[in-house]
Amino acid sequence: GLPIDKHAALTFTLDDGKTTITIPANGTSGTATVTAPDNVYVGANDPIVKSIATVEGADVDKFEKLTLDKTEVKTTVTDEPGTPGNPGTPGGTNEGDLVKVTITADQTSVAENVKPTFTVHVNQPLDHDLVVTLSNNATVTIKAGDTSVKYEHAAQGDDVYLDSGEISLGIKSAVDIDGRTFENLELGGAAKVDVT
Structure with a gap:
């Protein structure tokens, strides 16, 4: 052979x-x-x-x-080093895949009797729904495959104790609908709308 x-x-x-x-x-x-x-x-x-x-x-x-x-x-x-449960080098950076959730205002100012709208974004489409809790405790859901969802805030004029000023809305938390933990979750800062 x-x-x-x-x-x-x-x-x-x-x-x-x-x-x-x-x-x-x-x-x-x-x-x-x-x-x-x-x-x-x-x-x-x-x-x-x-x-x-x-x-x-x-x-x-x-x-x-x-x-x-x-x-x-x-x-x-x-998972990449630095992700939850896989810390990697102490003091090192998180090398896990970034999921960044941010919020933007859809207008710079509104009259006090107008409901301002905001958009909550995620930096990439996910395989599962993402439930986002806002700083006013309202929740919105970014559906699997989508990268944003709209949120309509109450008009400031609906509150008899508030007049003109500013509406600031941030992100309190973002969680996978089925409880999966993200490797590297980052939440953006608040968005603001002037009320005239």
């Missing part, structure tokens, strides 16, 4: 049908790089599982007995 290190190049295809590993002529090993799945949630990474599906090459039929070990190989995917 053909010696293990005396052959033409061999190309192995993994079970995903896309990843290939080439062992060069007369070699005994080869490597391939796959991209790990990435998401914004803590501990929600699926493992990478691969196995050999097929082999091709000019000398495949020359081996006395070429048997493919199709046992699955599993690689665990962890």
Whole structure:
């Protein structure tokens, strides 16, 4: 039969049908790089599982007995350093995927009998609904796949004790609707509207 290190190049295809590993002529090993799945949630990474599906090459039929070990190989995917539960280097920065929630006013000023509107933003579409609690304890929900939601504030004139001035509205919290923890959650500052 053909010696293990005396052959033409061999190309192995993994079970995903896309990843290939080439062992060069007369070699005994080869490597391939796959991209790990990435998401914004803590501990929600699926493992990478691969196995050999097929082999091709000019000398495949020359081996006395070429048997493919199709046992699955599993690689665990962890969160980036600095995320909750994976602190990394003490004093280091959080390298987790950033989820930033901000609020903006849709107008710079309103009359006291007009309801000002605000927009709550998230910096990327998420896989699940995001429930945001505002500084006045009102809640809004940014739906999965969306990046913003509108909020209508009560008119200042609805409060007999307040006249002209300013309405300031911030973000108190932002949580995944199913309780998943974000790797790196950042809340922006308050938005303000002048009341005339």
